[in-house]
Amino acid sequence: MELREKAKQLLESGAVKAVLGFEAGTHGRRRPLFARSAEAAGRLVWDQGCEQNLASYVTRKEVKRLGRMAVAARPATLRALLQLMAERQIKEEDVLPLALDDAGQVTELASAQAIEERLALEPQQIPAKDRELMDRLKAMSRQERFAFWQGELSRCIKCYACRSSCPMCYCGHCTMDCNRPQWVPVPSHALGNQEYHTVRAMHLAGRCVQCGDCGRACPVDIPIHLLTFTAEESVHAQFGQGAGASAKLDYALSTFRPDDKESFIR
Amino acid sequence: MAETYHLPQASLDPLFSVILASGRRILAPTDRDGRSELNPVTSPAQVAKDYVQTALSAKGTVFPKVEKLLSYATEPGKVELTDPVPNALPTVLFGIRPCEAAGFQALDAVFNWDYRDKFFNARLEQLAVIGVSCTRKDDACFCTSVGGGPGAVKGSDILLTPMEGGYLAEVLTEKGQALVALAPDLFNPGNGVDKAKLVVDVPAAFDQPALTAKLPALFDAGLWADQALRCVGCGACAFVCPTCVCFDIQEEADPRAGRRLRIWDSCGYHMFTLHASGHNPRDTQGQRWRQRVYHKFSYYPERYGMLGCVGCGKCTRACPVDMNLREHLVEASQAQVKP
Numbered sequence: 256m257e258l259r260e261k262a263k264q265l266l267e268s269g270a271v272k273a274v275l276g277f278e279a280g281t282h283g284r285r286r287p288l289f290a291r292s293a294e295a296a297g298r299l300v301w302d303q304g305c306e307q308n309l310a311s312y313v314t315r316k317e318v319k320r321l322g323r324m325a326v327a328a329r330p331a332t333l334r335a336l337l338q339l340m341a342e343r344q345i346k347e348e349d350v351l352p353l354a355l356d357d358a359g360q361v362t363e364l365a366s367a368q369a370i371e372e373r374l375a376l377e378p379q380q381i382p383a384k385d386r387e388l389m390d391r392l393k394a395m396s397r398q399e400r401f402a403f404w405q406g407e408l409s410r411c412i413k414c415y416a417c418r419s420s421c422p423m424c425y426c427g428h429c430t431m432d433c434n435r436p437q438w439v440p441v442p443s444h445a446l447g448n449q450e451y452h453t454v455r456a457m458h459l460a461g462r463c464v465q466c467g468d469c470g471r472a473c474p475v476d477i478p479i480h481l482l483t484f485t486a487e488e489s490v491h492a493q494f495g496q497g498a499g500a501s502a503k504l505d506y507a508l509s510t511f512r513p514d515d516k517e518s519f520i521r
Numbered sequence: 522m523a524e525t526y527h528l529p530q531a532s533l534d535p536l537f538s539v540i541l542a543s544g545r546r547i548l549a550p551t552d553r554d555g556r557s558e559l560n561p562v563t564s565p566a567q568v569a570k571d572y573v574q575t576a577l578s579a580k581g582t583v584f585p586k587v588e589k590l591l592s593y594a595t596e597p598g599k600v601e602l603t604d605p606v607p608n609a610l611p612t613v614l615f616g617i618r619p620c621e622a623a624g625f626q627a628l629d630a631v632f633n634w635d636y637r638d639k640f641f642n643a644r645l646e647q648l649a650v651i652g653v654s655c656t657r658k659d660d661a662c663f664c665t666s667v668g669g670g671p672g673a674v675k676g677s678d679i680l681l682t683p684m685e686g687g688y689l690a691e692v693l694t695e696k697g698q699a700l701v702a703l704a705p706d707l708f709n710p711g712n713g714v715d716k717a718k719l720v721v722d723v724p725a726a727f728d729q730p731a732l733t734a735k736l737p738a739l740f741d742a743g744l745w746a747d748q749a750l751r752c753v754g755c756g757a758c759a760f761v762c763p764t765c766v767c768f769d770i771q772e773e774a775d776p777r778a779g780r781r782l783r784i785w786d787s788c789g790y791h792m793f794t795l796h797a798s799g800h801n802p803r804d805t806q807g808q809r810w811r812q813r814v815y816h817k818f819s820y821y822p823e824r825y826g827m828l829g830c831v832g833c834g835k836c837t838r839a840c841p842v843d844m845n846l847r848e849h850l851v852e853a854s855q856a857q858v859k860p
Contacts, residue, residue: 280843281660287751287842307842317750317805410558412577412586412760412785419755420841432792441771442587442784472841474576474757476556 258327261353261361262296265325271351272322275312277305287312289321301327301359308466310335310422314344325351325363330377331466333370334499335422338464340367341504344425367502379497381465381484389481405445407477408452413443417469417479418455423462423498430454452482460486461507464499523674524698525711529687532707533565537615539703545611545649548582550575559614568616573659578763578835579617583644584628584785586760590640590770592780607643613700615651620664620833622652622676624763630825631766640783649696652677653688654720661834663726663847669831671720682719689714726847727854729818729828736819738858745814746807748849751842754806756787758813758836758844764829767793788812810844814853 256264262274273291276299280286285304290296310332312318326332336352339345352364354373364370381389392400418424418431430438431451439454440447463483470480491497494507528536540547541563551560552569559575559582562568592603625645632641655662655671664670674680678697681688690708692701701708759765769786773779786793789810794803803809821829830846837845 281837281845281848282843284843289750311753312751315806317746317807414756414760414787415790416753416755416757416839416841419753440773441769442773442782444587444782468841472753472755472757474761474839474841475558476554476576 256361257359258301258353258355258361259296259299261363262290262299262325263293265351266290266293266296270323271325274299274325274327274353275309275318276327276353277301277307289318289324291321299327301355305329306468306471307420308332308335308422308464308468310339311420311424311468313350314339314422314425319349323349323351325353328352328354328364329466330374330379331464331499332422333364333374334379334464335466336499337367337370337374337502338423338462338499338504339425340502342423342462342506347502371501374500379465382467385467385478385481385484388478389485392481392485404452404482405449407479408448409445410475411443411448411452411477411479412475413441413448413451414474416472416474420468420472421459422464422466422468423459424455430458452479456482456486459483461490461494461496462498463487523691523693526690526692526701526708527684527687527710527712528681528690528708532687536704536707537562537564539707540613540700543611543703545613547613547615548579549615550617559617562615573655573657573662574618574621574833574835574838576835576839577761578624578833579614579621580624580628580763580765582612582614582648583625583641584632584766584768586785588640588783590781590783592778593774594778595776607640609643609647611647613649613651616653617650618655618833619652619671619673619675619677619680620662620669620831621763622650622680623669623673623831624833625650625676627764627821627825627827627829627831628766630821630827634825649678649700650676651679651681651697651700654680654682654716655723656683656719656721658721658723659834659838661837661845661847662723662832663834663850664832665723666726666729666847666850667828667830667832668729671723672716682716684714684719689716689719691716727851732850732854733818733822733828735858736815736853739853739856740811740815742856742859744852744856745811746805748844748852749805749807749810752789752806752810752844753842754789754791754809755841756785756789757839757841758846759787759789760785761835761839763831763833763835764817788816814849818850 277285278288278298467480550569632638678694680691767786817829
């Protein structure tokens, strides 16, 4: 079944209060649409332009108030939903993910297990363009890499579009906004920018679902997603688990297992 | 009355040279790595050829993202205060669009409202604007709906309009005359071309005075929350905006020394109006989005007799979720006011 038809059905039967998908925006862009009526569901579109990770909305209070929602999902969206379940931010029954294939056919994924099974069919791949730059950065000396990021981060204006777009940046009160005590300088000067992005990358290590929305959101085109991509890969390599793989995943960096390869903790 | 000249294409190179030789730096749109942004340039060849707008506005030249307001150091029994001198470099802004040039007036309205801000004024005094009229537009543009236009002169010291073989040059202010005086031979007498035929046509999208008149009655309308449902609450729109002037003051201090910094802030942030009590009068994104629209289209006209928007569309282009300001204003213009 196609998305519009499925959305109409779900809304008319009362199974969900809203279907979160995409509509045609300006400049040929695609943008989020909260379809709350069968009529609005007619505006839903699905194509390659529908890149945004809509899971970032399901933890927002204004959106939660709408009631149970179906969400048009790419693999990265599904990973984010599982990770949000693992972190106990949403319950399985709060959201109905609608997985879409390239032909636009919809599959309802009514349980976390169904999401996990679906994801097992979709190999997780970093886009070639990102992989190329990551490889280039990895090949640099530490000094060169530091200079690269200093140059990029000097252009940051700290608008927090990266944080606001991230499905895993759901904290109601972010460390960046704390002022008693103030952990990170708020101003967008060299130190403030560098500390912000470093802390954010560390906080997403083992939690980043590699959707790339932070980089897409950046108004000055800093490839900021490469920091969290790299941190995530590092955790995956060392702990053997990736973010968003399961709804029952303990956080790699704060979980102890008796068979841990390190001995210092025993 | 503006003096009108013809500036041949070949005059741009020597014009840049005499400007630089006079001790001024030139900031202009560049497109290095495909990113359209203002950078220092030394020749016209470095200026982007194919841009509608830069991503960030030029407001950073007078209202930088971080400005040191004071610094202090303490010793036992003694506090030493330092009043920073604004680092205002003589600057020529070349190639910004008429909409952005008009934006400086909206900043001026706040920074010279009751208190004259020395940092803003020091930078503005050192700034000359050579605007370039628009021969292209995109669907975020709506200058003509907010009193501007693709060849509007407000805010520019010299406005260049591209034409066959060079530019129509309108010298509009004393600062503009001072730039011409650096090399008067580069400017030929004007030849009476019709500017309106050289610039792009931007049809008006909505009736702004009617919208402004209607906004008070629309305050409780549901459309603001509906429009803002997809807003993620970042500050991209405010930070790229040439007229958004809200700032925060941050103190960076340890027991021995400290400094006070003025930084950009945004009414879209959930903490913008958060009270110490925990109460927030703008608790939802819909209320914060409404504030953004009202500040620009209702409170600015009421308080300063001008709009807080120049229709440049930078917010729309920067928005990660396509919050299209023009489209939202058109929707508000068409909304029914409930009695």
